[in-house]
Amino acid sequence: MIFKKVCVYLQTRGISMSPKDVQMISSVTGHRIIPKHTIVMHQGKIVKKLFFLNEGIVRLFRVHEGSDYTLGLVSANDFISTPLYLLNGELSSCALETLTDIEVLEWSKTDVEAIKKQVSKAYEIEQAIMHRLLSWLQDMQIDAVCLTAEERYQKLLQQQPEVVQTIPLKYIASFLGIHQDSLSRIRKQVIKRPD
Structure with missing residues (x-):
């Protein structure tokens, strides 16, 4: 149904x-x-x-x-x-x-x-x-x-991982209120950081 x-x-x-x-x-x-x-x-x-x-x-x-x-x-x-x-x-x-x-x-x-x-x-x-x-x-x-842009990105990643994995970065950057190059730096920092 x-x-x-x-x-x-x-x-x-x-x-x-x-x-x-x-x-x-x-x-x-x-x-x-x-x-x-x-x-x-x-x-x-x-x-x-x-x-x-x-x-x-x-x-x-x-x-x-x-x-x-x-x-x-x-x-x-x-x-x-x-x-x-x-x-x-x-x-x-x-x-x-x-x-x-x-x-x-x-x-x-x-x-x-x-x-x-x-x-x-x-x-x-x-x-x-x-x-x-x-x-x-x-x-x-x-x-x-x-929250900082990085904290908002991490929250998005935790709450809606399918969004981060699926949509173009330009929309995520716009949502966070930052430029795409800043989002790329944040993503690299998040990947490098151990959980």
Whole structure:
């Protein structure tokens, strides 16, 4: 069942759904494979879908004054857009680009509205998604202030090794806020250092 990873995601956050609720959500869940280097959410455009990343890696980025800044790197088993923007018809302040081929589950605004009306735990689900997003944003801000680029790289390596092994270094360097040559030096230092 393609919906299984969402169920596991929710269960790890203390939300278990009835078979009826699972069936209802499954009935409105779209499933797609999206190729590498596809923009799935555009900066400055209305958010049209809520996505759950079953497989693959995406980057959250923003273009500002002609420069491209990678704000986050997200790997499988997480939501990659928010119900808040979708339901409120808000413009996205960032964009999402696939860095690998990805497998997503997706819901339109109509789908999410139907879930909110028909699923008993819809409020808890929405709160869990928003809590995860806010925690992620807070962690990113704290890391940017309190950790060096090397420490942030090591944290990325520990928490998301598949990202470090899979995506081009330019995105990792952008995410860390450093130049690629600085990232190369950090990587050499990490390799030389015994565990």
